[in-house]
Amino acid sequence: MNNSLAVVLIASGVAYGTPLLFASLGELLAERSGVLNLGVEGMMLVGAVMGFWTVERVHATTAFTLVLALLIAALAGAVMAAILAFLVVTLRANQIVSGLALTIFAGAAGLSSYLGNNLNLADRPARHSFQAFLPNSMQNWPIVGPILFGQNALVYFSWVCVVVIALYLSRTRLGLNLRAVGESPAAADTMGINVTRYRYVHVLVGGAFAGLGGATITLAITPQWVSGITEGAGWIAIALVIFAFWRPELCLVGAYFFGALQALAPQLQARNISLGPTVLWANALPYLMTIAVLVVVSSGTTRRRLGAPAALGVAYVREEH
Amino acid sequence: MMRRKTALAVLLAAVFALVWASVGSGSTTGNKAKPYKVAWIYVGPHNDGGWSQAHNAGRLYVQKMLGSKVQTTYKENIAVGSQFNQTVASLAAQGYKMIFATSYGYVTKSIAKKYPQIKFEQATGTLVTKNVSEYFGRAEDTIFLSGMAAGAAAKAANCKTIGFVVAYAIPEVIRHTNAFTLGAQRTDPGAKVKIVWTNSWFAPAKEKQAAESLHAAGACVLGQNVDSPATGQYAESVHIPWVGYDSDSAKFAPKSWLTASVYNWGPYYLKRVKAAMNGTWHSGFYYGTINDGFTKLAPYGPGVTAKTKQLIAKYEKKIENGSFYEFTGPLYDQSGKLRVKKGVKMQVLKGGTNSLYGMNWLVKGVIGSPKG
Amino acid sequence: MRPRLPVTIEQRLRRPRWLAVAVPVGSVIFAFLVAALVLVATGHGPVSTYRQLFDAAFVEKGSLDQTLIAATPLAFTGLAAAAAFRMKLYNIGAEGQMYMGAITGAAVGLYLGGRGGPSPFVIAAMVVAGGVGGMAWGLIPGILRAFFRTSEILTSLLLNYVAGLFLTYLIFDSESYWRQTKGFNATVFPTGKPLPPSAIWPGLSFNLQGGIVFPLGAGLAVLVAVLLWFLYSRTRFGFEAQVLGDSPRAARYAGIRVRRKILAVMAFSGAIAGLGGASQVGDFSHALDGDPNGLQLRGYGYTGIVVAALGRYNPFAVVVIAFLIGGLQNAGAALQGPSFPSGLVGVIQGIILFAALGGELLTRYRIRIHLRGGRRVSGRVPEAA
16 A cells, blocks of 8 residues: 555655755745745755765764754855845845846856865765654554655654744744735835845745755755756746745645656656656646646735735835935 | 046056956967877766766776876766757867767767868767767676676565666667666566656656656666666665666665676777877777676675676676677567567667667566657 | 944936946956956966956857857847846746747748758748747736736746746657657657758858858847837837836826737747747757757756846847857856866856846945944945036
């Protein structure tokens, strides 16, 4: 039963969706503050390479090593995000172009590749990596075994993050202020909320999460480093935030759904099930569904839009006289 | 105010021009004898732990053996098509006289005609002209041997299914899959090889997903014809044996590692560069063998029994002295039809779909579609 | 009381002319200085590296040829982005629109082409087909924006992926019309069907640097730039589009048909990108390139957006900058090798882009520095009263 297609797909979806989940949570925070971060892919790649580097440098194979690697990956992502934040929040540069420039700077033909090659990180297995750690007996329980108990610590940590962020957005003062910043920065400003500070903090935290997402790939999913190892996950994360109506709990559902779709084609092949051009529609489906969601969300019969922060993508300038 | 600004601008420009002119372009050096410039072009990163890295090892071998007489360089991540053409153009402008193009489809008739002063050597292709030579080799022999190791492991585990992660549904990969299967069937008669296509030479995440899906579908041993060791890392995590490809990747899966077919490009590269340098270079079609060091088996892992090692050694010797060739008939395809008659040996280029380079059918025992 | 920052940023009331030139130049110089630091830190001499870059882009034999090849698609996608961004319609879909234009252009070329030299009829048909393909793909986000108020940023971005998957499917996963199925080589690796000789776009040969070819696509791009300039600065359509970009409300009060404008601009922008796709097929690859590591990895659509931004959406500036960035890309590829890690090229390109983008601020805003004691000192030269 645990080898049935459905169970395997869901378990795969959880595992492969985790980097998407981290990255999309980060993107969600940035977008809620009104900044469209198109540099996610670059931030993920830098986090991936720096997390891997940490594990290679620290020879001990303890849990501490992995935690340190995650911290450094998050820090690396945040540093990249700081560049973006400086450009779009302080210098009021166009957000789209700045994000793209950051992807060029940090991406597979840029900084992340440079660091990985110079630090000799290619062609070696990670000295230490995240593995499933719960007892085998639990992992073999029917259905919930592989799906819930067969995952590694990063997956469980991502669940904690989802809960924390959901509570932050809906229950705390800061989170509610964030809503105002994203919907109408001018109004938030008159209320005394420091728009600049909120944007900076959330873009930086967003970058940190993107870094974590990248580290998930090099430390858990395929514990090795090669240039461009995220293979477009950052862009999928941007789509995922939209698909999830800018809500963290839906990011989780969406990430696992996208992850499962990625695993669908090989699973069907291995079982000799042919459903036509599986690769094409399985890969295209997430994007098409996201577009459909977007249309529904933005053309609601009531004028109130259900998700997108109204000031997303617009630089805020306080008028001074 | 404006005048001061313009003066400043003019001064800056003058300083700039002075510095610029004083620095040479840096590409010419005053050496006594100009080194022979040879370039390698890779389809992936030079340190991918697989195909391109093996070529790079060959390049470094040439550089080591010929020292200052050659100047070698590489360009990585070059796609087939206009990117390749651009790369060749810039190499030509820098005076490179020989280019090793390490992927199918790189060298076209038109690009070869455009640069008659450059000797092109292409891997895995078929085009041969005055200045284009082709090279590849009988990796299928060592892949067959590595398949024997996989079959032995499957027999010991008493399951009849081996999973094989493959890239593109092209004759090269199909022939390698067939060789692997024939080898596995020697040590585990009746073994089945299930395949999953990733549609990429190098894609760690996709390869791991393919490995997972094969394992979930019943495979107890894994093998591959793709370039990253992701399959092996997965095999190690679920404690099943693994046969690699392209390079000795035992470090990625110390316990699961069985062996792999490995390319050794160095000797061929050295031979050809030397020939080009002393004017004896002719274009042709080189198909290397175990005998001339083109391919060999990587060192065994702990899971290969002494008995299996002996058996593999026996077959290797037979291949080397010509008394055994895995692609000798009778060979049946997946539907049971006889494709190659008894005693007939398949040729490299001749024979249409019954040639090594034209093979588009899978042998009996492979489960999966040859169309990708 | 929140502490007052010593620096405030005020919007300029007037933009001096010289600033429009000085700032981009200044920021590029600044970028080169920062990049020089990076180069020194990584053990490369900055001036010699820059010299090598320059030579590889413009001076060496055959370099202009390669620079033109790199610049042509960037000119198209840059113009496509400029056409839309000027109206604050953020079409990020040039990438996918280019793929679609390549598909339709290749289809027409394969169907109508035959023997003999390049045929003006076939090529014109390819141009039109490419434009139509891109236009259709660009109209999807356009329609969604005009009628459903869906953000075109997100829809056009998502459609890029769908277009890419479809492009790969046509060559790798199906026996489509575009795929080469005859001949021995077709079985060895999936490739696109080569265009018949009369569908191959000619170029203008110059006896420079040992013979360079000015691709037809490059010429078309310049034409498009002229057209775009004319459209936006000399026609009523352009004027209305500008108004719409600056203030949608004002445009509505003025009776400008907003929906029609959105559709028209997205269609036009998509068509330009599609034309770039047809140029890729007709000028350079001579077959449909469905390899995921080929056209789809070059990122012309996204780089074009950056080119457009650097050119402040002025069509002629966009073409010039496309040429310069094309040179930089070409030089980076030429420089790449064992002694010059490929990552470094992206780093330098990124720094240049950052500096140019950051410089944007200085044209629109003025920085005022407040000294202690109440005396205000302006951070820029005071403008003449």
